[in-house]
Amino acid sequence: MSRGGSGTLTQRVVWALTGTVALFVTALALLAYLTFDQMEDDLVNDILNTEMDRLVQHARVSDEFLPRRGPRVLGGSMRAWLQSDGQPPAGIPKELLGLENGMHLIEPGPYTWHVMVADTGGGKVYLLYDATENEERVHDFGLIVLGVGAICVVGAYALSRRVAAVAAGPLLDLTDRLSTWAPGSPDLAVTRDDEAGRLIEAFNRMQNQVDRSIAREREFAGNLSHEVRTPLAAIRSDSELMLLTQVLTPDQRQRLARIVDNVDDVVVCLESARAMARDQLRPPEPVDLAQCMADAWRGHEAQADLADLWLDNRIPEGHVLILDRYALLTVLRNLVRNAIEHAAPATLMASLTGDGALALRDDGKGIDEADLPFLFRRYFSGRLRDAGGLGRDETAHGLGLAIAKRVCDMQGWTLTVESSRMGPARGTCFLLRFKDESARV
Structure with a gap:
């Protein structure tokens, strides 16, 4: 699959972020343009209202203020005409004739006029404001806003590419690592031509x-x-x-x-x-716990004698449970081997607790409390030695306890450990609790 397809996750992130910014900038630019245009119109209308009030007052006081035959120029953009005899004043644009009293917006050709018409009692006053230059300023402002928006969109696109690369980078790295670790072809067809599709393909190869x-x-x-x-x-x-x-x-x-x-x-x-x-799991069978403990001990009796470890088997004879005999032997042999390697010289006592759990307790030197949470991990002792964490008398833990814990997990049993290095409870105790289905015969 191609890595730069149009539907890649990276490009979707880029277009999503860029599109969001473009929509926001467009809305903001349009709002700014319309606001500026409306402000220009409102300002012109305010000027017309103020100037019309002044003209009406002067026209009522003096007939000479507004000429009868031509316009009165009120600055470079405003002109006023007075129609008093029913005849159109000289020089008045024809577009103004017939307008009713009030404010009007007229756009003859390239021009934009704001016109206000009012009655003075002695005639009708036409006040025109040429807002063509204002509209050009509004148009220029719109172009400026459009240019700034375009710059923002381009910047957003560049920033989006950076953000997309940062967001999709770990996914691409994981895909590359998986592809290197598990080469070959996947069994399942992957139709997605993007980073997620390549990751699924790599996971399929890894699963194979x-x-x-x-x-x-x-x-x-x-x-x-x-x-x-x-x-x-x-x-x-x-x-x-x-x-x-x-x-x-x-x-x-x-x-x-x-x-x-x-x-x-x-x-x-x-x-x-x-x-x-x-x-x-193997089919369960009746197992005498005391006899099974003796069998587990017999396989290591010679090593136990050399290490000065003694067994005190207090499990009652005839206590039979329905379970996997080989699994129980595996657990007990590993626990006995662990006692030989790390508890001796000591006495290993096997007994049953009040709730039916099998307890193997020794009176050896015990295990450091900080090591207990890691006791059932594979190669834990090797990691401690590599890190320089084992002292001369430090207890080491290897594969045996990890295997015992794995077998217990498969059987649904629970294997826990308690240990102390001082006081009357000095030593280590492993508790093996069987699941409820291991009923006593």
Whole structure:
């Protein structure tokens, strides 16, 4: 699409502003012209009224003030005639004859005359004021006003172009950035040949690219889960068979058990990743919370021993809820891993609150209050390190909590955190509240 089409947003803004100014200037110029013309007419009429009163008074006092045979010149623009015997006075224009008493405007050819007729009792007085020069001044004034208006319109056009460029500039910059970021052709046809049409086209291309990226992500998650599941099952089955032999040393048996636990951990991660990539929930199933907590801990038990973190599982046995087991395992494993990395040495206590929420509380060093609002953001710890905001003993937060929060949001659960660094409440507590549909069996 062409960028300078006649229907562009920039030109519409220019013509709208210029048209508004042109209408305003035209109305103002017309009003000024008409006002000036009316003022000229009113001034001439006032002069005629004043002069006629003076003439009538003099004519009633003296018959010699107004000549009987010709005009009396009253300045360069006024003349007066007296008609007393029924015959037209000498030199009076024929256009004046037959006029009734009062004020008259006559325009014979190129001239403009203001005429006033009055009766003195001894005759009729004709008073003429030649306003041709006045009308020329009014005409010149109109030309001046027209020229000033034209200058204003031209200035308004130039200013409108500047304003339109400033107004449409961010839209054009955004369109150019989107076009560079998402090249190609849009799937939807765009009929508008202006900035808005180009922006819609760029958004269509960007949406196509996002859709393709999401499709590739879902395909990758599905392929990975499918391809890895078979070798993981083989590793787990072989490890379990080896655990059944009697010739294993305690260290070998411990390592094989750890392999089984790590395989289970990978399976859980794959299931969660596939669910998040497809943005689809798995069918819920009965889950024993105490057993699920134990399974989550078992996958990290070796790391917990090394970090000196101990589990105090106080969740009652047989407390079963209907929910996604893999999702719950993903959340609990990430919370346990977070405690290993940031709370140890400490004791991690798992329990149920009075309203049915699952609480994981540790008595570690706690989290700084200023970091709590950002705790579930991805790569938060990396940003703190880059900014030099982490001290030697400062708590760092990475992907694990962000993944746990994402899974909770998908399931409709609520994950919150409270922490303190001093006093009897020292430590961190994560509260996981399930939605109402996760009814207890």
